[in-house]
Amino acid sequence: MDQIYNNSYLFMAIFLLLGIFLPFATIWVIGPFLRPHNPTKEKISTYESGVEPTGDAMVQFNVRYYLFALLFVIFDVETVFLYPWAVAYDNLSSFALIEMVIFVFMLAVGLAYAWKKKVLTWD
Amino acid sequence: MTLTGQYVAFFLFALMAITGGVFMINLNKVIHMVLSIGLSFFGVAGLFVILHAEYLAFVQVLIYAGAITIMMAMGTMMTHHATAEVLPRRKWHTFLAIISAITIGGFFLYGIYKITWPSEMAELNDNNVMAIGEKIFTNYVIPFELASILLLVALVGAIVLAKKEGDE
Amino acid sequence: MTDLLHLNWGLLAPELTIVIIATVITVADLVMNDKGDRRVFGWISVIGIIIAIYFTVNQLNNPNGVEYLLNNTYRVDSFGSLFKLIFLVGTGLVFIMAINYIDKKEIKYDGEMYYLLLTALLGAMMMASSADLITLYIGLELLSISSYIMAGMKKNNLKSNEAAYKYVIIGGVSSAIFLYGASYIYGLTGTSNIIEMASRLPNAYHGDYKFYVYLGSFMMLVGLAYKISVVPNYMWAPDVYEGAPTPITAFLSVISKAAGFAIITRIFVTLFVPLVIAVDPKTNQQMTFFSHELALYLAVIAALTMIVGNTMALRQTNVKRLLALSSVAQAGYILVPLATLTVVSVNNIIFYLMAYLLMNIGVFTVVTIVNKDAGTEDIRSFAGLYHRSPLLGVAMTFFLMSLAGLPITAGFIGKFNIFVGALIEDAYWLAGVMLLTSVISYFYYFNIVRQMYMRPGHTEAPLRVAYSLQLVILLTFLGTVLIGLLPNVALDFIANNLNINDMFNLGITK
Numbered sequence: 001m002d003q004i005y006n007n008s009y010l011f012m013a014i015f016l017l018l019g020i021f022l023p024f025a026t027i028w029v030i031g032p033f034l035r036p037h038n039p040t041k042e043k044i045s046t047y048e049s050g051v052e053p054t055g056d057a058m059v060q061f062n063v064r065y066y067l068f069a070l071l072f073v074i075f076d077v078e079t080v081f082l083y084p085w086a087v088a089y090d091n092l093s094s095f096a097l098i099e100m101v102i103f104v105f106m107l108a109v110g111l112a113y114a115w116k117k118k119v120l121t122w123d
Numbered sequence: 124m125t126l127t128g129q130y131v132a133f134f135l136f137a138l139m140a141i142t143g144g145v146f147m148i149n150l151n152k153v154i155h156m157v158l159s160i161g162l163s164f165f166g167v168a169g170l171f172v173i174l175h176a177e178y179l180a181f182v183q184v185l186i187y188a189g190a191i192t193i194m195m196a197m198g199t200m201m202t203h204h205a206t207a208e209v210l211p212r213r214k215w216h217t218f219l220a221i222i223s224a225i226t227i228g229g230f231f232l233y234g235i236y237k238i239t240w241p242s243e244m245a246e247l248n249d250n251n252v253m254a255i256g257e258k259i260f261t262n263y264v265i266p267f268e269l270a271s272i273l274l275l276v277a278l279v280g281a282i283v284l285a286k287k288e289g290d291e
Numbered sequence: 292m293t294d295l296l297h298l299n300w301g302l303l304a305p306e307l308t309i310v311i312i313a314t315v316i317t318v319a320d321l322v323m324n325d326k327g328d329r330r331v332f333g334w335i336s337v338i339g340i341i342i343a344i345y346f347t348v349n350q351l352n353n354p355n356g357v358e359y360l361l362n363n364t365y366r367v368d369s370f371g372s373l374f375k376l377i378f379l380v381g382t383g384l385v386f387i388m389a390i391n392y393i394d395k396k397e398i399k400y401d402g403e404m405y406y407l408l409l410t411a412l413l414g415a416m417m418m419a420s421s422a423d424l425i426t427l428y429i430g431l432e433l434l435s436i437s438s439y440i441m442a443g444m445k446k447n448n449l450k451s452n453e454a455a456y457k458y459v460i461i462g463g464v465s466s467a468i469f470l471y472g473a474s475y476i477y478g479l480t481g482t483s484n485i486i487e488m489a490s491r492l493p494n495a496y497h498g499d500y501k502f503y504v505y506l507g508s509f510m511m512l513v514g515l516a517y518k519i520s521v522v523p524n525y526m527w528a529p530d531v532y533e534g535a536p537t538p539i540t541a542f543l544s545v546i547s548k549a550a551g552f553a554i555i556t557r558i559f560v561t562l563f564v565p566l567v568i569a570v571d572p573k574t575n576q577q578m579t580f581f582s583h584e585l586a587l588y589l590a591v592i593a594a595l596t597m598i599v600g601n602t603m604a605l606r607q608t609n610v611k612r613l614l615a616l617s618s619v620a621q622a623g624y625i626l627v628p629l630a631t632l633t634v635v636s637v638n639n640i641i642f643y644l645m646a647y648l649l650m651n652i653g654v655f656t657v658v659t660i661v662n663k664d665a666g667t668e669d670i671r672s673f674a675g676l677y678h679r680s681p682l683l684g685v686a687m688t689f690f691l692m693s694l695a696g697l698p699i700t701a702g703f704i705g706k707f708n709i710f711v712g713a714l715i716e717d718a719y720w721l722a723g724v725m726l727l728t729s730v731i732s733y734f735y736y737f738n739i740v741r742q743m744y745m746r747p748g749h750t751e752a753p754l755r756v757a758y759s760l761q762l763v764i765l766l767t768f769l770g771t772v773l774i775g776l777l778p779n780v781a782l783d784f785i786a787n788n789l790n791i792n793d794m795f796n797l798g799i800t801k
Contacts, residue, residue: 079185273432
């Protein structure tokens with residue numbers, strides 16, 4: 001058991017390292033041999049076809065992004081509860097369904113609240 | 124101690140968690156702080172995997188490394204900060220903070236090293252998501268339903284406190 | 292596996308009432324027109340609270356003793372029910388205060404205020420009626436998070452924003468400390484049920500894990516200390532109390548604090564009091580962890596809290612800051628019976644909390660009226676109050692006397708019992724500190740009284756008070772004075788209904 005356990009994570013680690021390594025390899029190791037090297041003034045600008053960016057990249061964002069992120073966190077937590085519920089569902093009595101309905105109902109009220117307060121609309 | 128794969132993994136993940144935390148405190152630009160706490164969260168997720176708590180690792184990645192980091196990034200972009208903020212540091216404060224951190228850290232380390240833990244491993248459930256699901260939806264139904272109310276309150280609170288006034 | 296459908300869900304009646312009312316109000320708030328008058332929600336909540344009080348009183352007379360659901364994640368015992376009565380009555384009075392206080396111009400989200408108060412109440416009730424750390428903690432968070440939001444409800448007020456911000460930071464850090472401590476105790480015992488924990492903890496203590504028992508218990512105490520605002524964690528109180536809307540300040544100082552005492556008493560009395568650490572070879576008496584290790588720590592905290600709270604209150608000119616520090620000092624008094632544990636300590640705590648509920652809600656109601664009329668929270672807003680509204684002035688005088696612990700008030704009896712309890716346990720220095728700081732507290736309480744009687748106000752016009760607020764003041768005033776005159780009624784009520792063994796008893800399930 002322990003052997004298989006370790007091995008499965010060994011595979012995962014190998015894939016992870018490959019996933020990190022491959023993009024670097026293509027860009028910096030293999031790329032320079034394969035691609036032509038001919039920089040012109042247009043090519044080294046930030047956007048080859050587009051408007052040259054000005055000012056600082058760190059501009060103040062609209063507060064709505066933050067509210068979306070908050071909603072995302074809340075519903076993310078819901079997912080975390082739904083997952084073990086779905087996995088264990090066969091072993092639970094029918095009461096588990098009622099539990100989850102109550103849980104989802106509460107969050108649905110929350111969603112309705114966000115809707116009513118015009119958080120979901122852009123303007 | 125022999126150099127097993129588990130040991131190497133533990134070392135790497137612990138390093139991630141700690142460096143993330145240290146960078147979080149010491150970097151000056153807020154966005155860098157957010158990225159370093161993300162690194163720290165991933166490190167902790169890795170530690171959970173080593174402890175055979177895959178479900179917690181999954182939660183850690185999904186909620187902390189995913190949602191919380193994103194939320195912090197969004198929160199950062201909401202605020203106005205043209206330049207990196209360098210707070211004036213009071214020497215006296217720094218000194219006291221270092222002293223108390225070392226004292227508390229030393230105290231904990233002393234306690235942890237002094238005690239010999241039992242070395243045999245507890246019987247672990249192979250499918251710990253299943254075990255957690257069964258526990259939550261039978262024994263811990265009441266806190267589970269309370270959690271839904273807690274989430275509703277958090278959502279209402281987020282909207283009440285973060286929504287801009289006068290835009291409707 | 293037990294069939295969950297056939298459990299006795301009726302046990303949850305008081306909590307379910309609150310949940311249902313809160314949900315109904317939330318939905319109604321969504322459906323209602325934006326300009327609609329939301330004060331009706333307040334009255335619906337008051338009715339719901341009265342129904343919940345009825346259920347709780349019924350449970351108090353439960354012939355079955357302790358009953359529980361699902362491995363004690365929820366339990367009905369006399370200790371919890373008495374605390375729940377305090378929360379319910381207190382929140383009901385806060386509701387009446389809030390209905391009169393909320394001004395749409397200042398608090399835009401007025402509907403939210405009502406259901407957040409209800410969810411906070413629900414959290415407090417859960418903190419009193421569970422013997423499982425997970426439920427206790429979720430109850431604590433429900434109360435805390437609702438409170439953070441309510442503290443920041445005055446969105447255009449900088450002080451209110453500061454209050455919410457400080458509260459959430461301190462609360463978050465304290466929760467983290469509490470959880471870290473609790474995780475050690477959980478790790479040592481392998482259960483989150485505190486009654487089972489109590490039976491396994493001696494093994495851990497004698498099996499070389501002393502260090503973690505100490506670490507866990509101290510960290511849990513430090514983490515919970517913020518809820519009752521005692522010394523390591525009291526600094527947030529003046530700022531938060533000042534910035535929060537006044538009814539919320541009353542809620543924080545009474546219900547939130549009582550809930551903090553409920554959870555601290557529950558965890559420490561159940562978990563650490565019975566933990567025997569050694570047997571004295573000479574006297575053959577058992578030495579317990581609590582009396583030999585924790586009691587001194589608690590006593591030092593209580594003494595420091597009384598000293599800090601009372602001396603810092605001397606310098607305040609803002610009445611809400613003053614009352615904040617006064618409530619810090621009061622928390623110090625209530626910690627004394629826990630530090631000098633006798634068989635009647637829990638009775639004394641509950642009695643003092645009842646008295647504290649009456650006098651503090653009374654004071655805050657008067658403060659709400661006066662500050663709203665004067666438009667300032669300065670202590671001088673009380674100038675000439677007696678001449679403008681003699682009855683209000685007299686009631687306020689009694690409330691302040693009760694807070695100061697002077698005779699013929701409920702506060703006196705409560706303080707006297709605590710004082711005697713400390714003397715019985717030979718904690719003379721603690722009793723001395725209590726006496727001395729009480730004398731100090733006369734200065735700032737009587738500063739308000741002096742303003743009311745001796746200073747000329749900016750106007751002599753009589754002060755109009757809404758009927759519902761008159762009712763609150765009348766109730767709290769009668770309570771304060773009657774308990775002061777006939778303390779045995781309240782003491783007997785507590786003694787008859789509280790069975791301290793309930794806390795160690797696993798109970799029955801149906």
